[in-house]
Amino acid sequence: MKPRMIVSEMDSYVPGKSQDEIASEFNLNKEDIIKLGSNENPFGPSPKAIEAIEKECKNINRYPESVLNELQQELANYSGVKQSQVIVGGDGADEIIDVLAKTFIDEGDEFIVPLPSYMYYEYLLQQYGARPVYAKWNLDENKLDIDSIVDAINSKTKMIFLCTPNNPSGTLIDKEDIKRIASQNPDILIIVDEAYFEYAEITNKDLINEFNNIFIIRTMSKVMGLAGMRVGYGLACEEIIEYMHRIKPVFSLTRLSYVAALNTLRDEDYIKSSIKKGIESRQYLYNELSKIDSLNVFPSKSNFMLIGIKDTGFTASELALELMKHGVIVRDCTSFKGLDEFWIRISICTLEEDEKFINIMKEVLS
Template identity: 30%
Template sequence: MSIFKDHISAMEAYKPPLEGRDGQRFILLDFNERTIPVSPAIKQALVDFIHSDRIQQYPNYGNITGQLAEYCGVTSDQVAITNGSDHGIELAIRGVCREGDQAIIPGPTFAIYSQVAKVEGLSIVSPEYTQQGGYPIDEVIAAITDKTRLIVAANPNNPCGTPISLSDIERLAVAAPNAVILVDECYYEYTRLTAKSLIENYKNIVITRTFSKTWGMPSLRFGYVITCKENINAILVMRGPYDINQLAVVAASAALNDPEYTEQYIQEVMGQSKPLLESFLAEKGINFWKSVANYILVYFDNPENIKRALETAGILVRPRVDNQGKTALRITFGTLEQTQKLISVLNDLI
């Protein structure tokens, strides 16, 4: 018998398939990561920190919040740093929802929302994304009850890359004033879509962002929340004073000082690799979800064979199951060269 709550003891841990992800052997197009290393400036900042002999001291976050606020175009009291955006997601859900409340989490989507919702004892409703309609806004609004405390608006959604419009986010905020509207902007720099203009007027909007994707440092775990000042106070009450590793702060600060390096990669991925792969798939008549992100969800006739053959050719992609139970492959857009290699392998397979 476990001393933990029954419903938690009955759950499985979320275990992403990390085994065998050898970046020396494979082009890693399976986790929506940046596919090339971080800038020399970030590496240098980390090395300098290690040699400054401060590892024995507790973290001191300095002006990182101010730096982020300036980058985001909000005030410092509208930002809080977190240990990756998973942490921000968790804090927002834990801080707002009570056991027995309802969560509306459109699917298919990123697993952490429902993992946290289940830990908090919420009942989950999952209207479906569709290739034609995108975010199921009418179904979500129809599902709202006086028990609704969480509505997820991933912008864009993972795995399908679907955006949600600012006006639909506003509709959610109006329709469910007692719920947190969780706007997950994990891929913000690829999409430039943001709900930050709504946070002053709608105190129920909480935006989460990360340095894991575009900025290329998922191993360091650095994210942040953007929301109104009152919500930031609540987040800081729940968040530990040292929850974020000092090395993550050092690296994020160096990255913000050198945005060009990240911008160049975004241009290559979104301006070259994405259209190239999309036109190849369209030419071959292969069905895929229209994406605004650095990844695409593709329906091959024989996904398992394609996945295995790509792996043999040195490329990893990730199978994802949609709401109909159909398996698709989620493919991250990498550099132009990596995309050309992917296309050449796919071309031989199809």
């Protein structure tokens, strides 16, 4: 049986390695492995979420909520928007991107992605017959090349993806640049990915009241500590949200993910603590790694940072392998289009794990 042509031509998406994989491959204890490869919240989930999940377990024989009014309202309160401007999805933000594609993409459409950036946009939209067109980030100046976006726009352009803070560079996009692109291209949907906005303490959510062609993607997998629950959400004008609700799967949120999300949002102390500890970890890692002369460490507004390693004598795959042997998982960024084989990405951990990682990095590089 042959698949659709686009499926036969696609490469599989390459996620970060798990602790179980590394423990098995290198005969290590899973509990001792330091995971810096997947941009997760290392401080654990909200205790209120855990309690809610335990109580809800007895109801998993029943279908989950199909009308998510209560969760939508909590997300609206958290985001400072109206409930009618919120859509919630399962599978993290990935389902939100998928529903966007199903709602607005026709075969033959084009979408713009500045490189390097999160590659899952391309992976999802190509399934619907859309073609990626690449703009670029200026890594020398660590900022988006706006002119490359403008130059890439043509009559087939349906969407532009702007990740801020950008993954993997950690760079913020200036709000005025987003407004410029949106105002000059009212028929193009501008997707602003704010998966990590809490760590930047900056948001563009007010733009959805100013522009009908801006859609903001968010997730509860980062600061909210729910990566294993797969909850994402989007913010946009009411018209876009209504169209997407026609397409979105009815039962995409499980009963457990629903109560976990609801109770995490109601745990304000947990959210504030997660942000504070995450920023502290990021700053510690940046300060310590910047002392190593052979590393080119990018300042970041997210919970991860991009590191150039060309002067270390290692390629990314070689360094990642050596670190895995020592029980440390980092992200080899060779699979990111727009980067060569001399970049890795690391994410925050507890300060204790950060210190261990720094010592291991120094040992490996020496």
